[in-house]
Amino acid sequence: MQGSNVDVGHKLEAAATRLGFEIETVAVDRLRLLLGLWHRFGRAFNLSGATDEAGLLGHVLEGLQVVALARRIGCDSAQRWLDVGSGAGFPGLVIAACLEVQVTLVEPRERRASFLDLAVNQIGRSDCRVVRGHVDGSAWRPIKAGEALVAGSFDWASARAVFAPEVWVELGKQWVKPGGVVVAHVKAESGAFAGEVARVDGERWSIRGVRGG
Numbered sequence: 001m002q003g004s005n006v007d008v009g010h011k012l013e014a015a016a017t018r019l020g021f022e023i024e025t026v027a028v029d030r031l032r033l034l035l036g037l038w039h040r041f042g043r044a045f046n047l048s049g050a051t052d053e054a055g056l057l058g059h060v061l062e063g064l065q066v067v068a069l070a071r072r073i074g075c076d077s078a079q080r081w082l083d084v085g086s087g088a089g090f091p092g093l094v095i096a097a098c099l100e101v102q103v104t105l106v107e108p109r110e111r112r113a114s115f116l117d118l119a120v121n122q123i124g125r126s127d128c129r130v131v132r133g134h135v136d137g138s139a140w141r142p143i144k145a146g147e148a149l150v151a152g153s154f155d156w157a158s159a160r161a162v163f164a165p166e167v168w169v170e171l172g173k174q175w176v177k178p179g180g181v182v183v184a185h186v187k188a189e190s191g192a193f194a195g196e197v198a199r200v201d202g203e204r205w206s207i208r209g210v211r212g213g
């Protein structure tokens with residue numbers, strides 16, 4: 001990465017403060033490590049458009065909005081978080097770096113899933129897992145036989161840039177337990193969803209938490 005580690009750390013801490021929470025040192029260290037991995041492996045693993053520091057940091061800061069939302073609503077280490085279509089790991093890897101919830105990252109594409117596996121191990125989150133396949137309504141279509149994923153068994157569910165937000169909120173409700181939270185990424189000016197319990201607004205994106213039935 002171009003910027004110094006100190007600069008990146010300060011940017012992450014300042015962003016968290018703006019979002020209303022204090023980011024732990026371990027989370028800053030994990031995010032620094034991830035930024036290095038995205039920068040180093042972005043092209044080789046065909047991860048996402050952004051491989052420069054500013055672009056990657058932008059994705060991470062949007063991920064911190066999700067972290068802020070979860071901390072505002074309340075989450076703990078016994079909870080399970082589903083991130084559908086993780087791609088390069090947004091927001092799934094940012095969640096795994098910052099929150100002690102058990103994250104399941106779903107990604108059908110082989111190279112992206114391999115990167116996610118590598119990244120989860122590098123940040124020391126062996127309690128998180130990566131599965132390859134497609135979420136199709138409440139059905140799970142695994143690529144590798146034997147990798148199970150059960151609808152209605154998660155406390156949290158996120159999916160960024162995979163489905164239209166309205167579609168995702170309805171779909172995500174099938175994947176969380178009663179009272180679980182579906183996290184939706186919408187344009188800043190979008191209206192509220194029925195059942196919305198919290199929101200964290202950024203300049204371009206607004207992160208919403210919608211309670212499942």
Ligand SMILES: C[S@@+](CC[C@H](N)C(=O)[O-])C[C@H]1O[C@@H](n2cnc3c(N)ncnc32)[C@H](O)[C@@H]1O
Pocket residue numbers: 048084085086087088089090091106107108109112133134135136159160161162
């Ligand atoms: C546009 S990318 C977004 C990746 C990441 N969430 C982000 O915001 O950078 C969409 C990702 O979702 C995956 N995907 C598409 N349809 C899916 C489905 N039905 N179930 C799981 N993953 C899916 C794709 O392979 C791709 O990596």
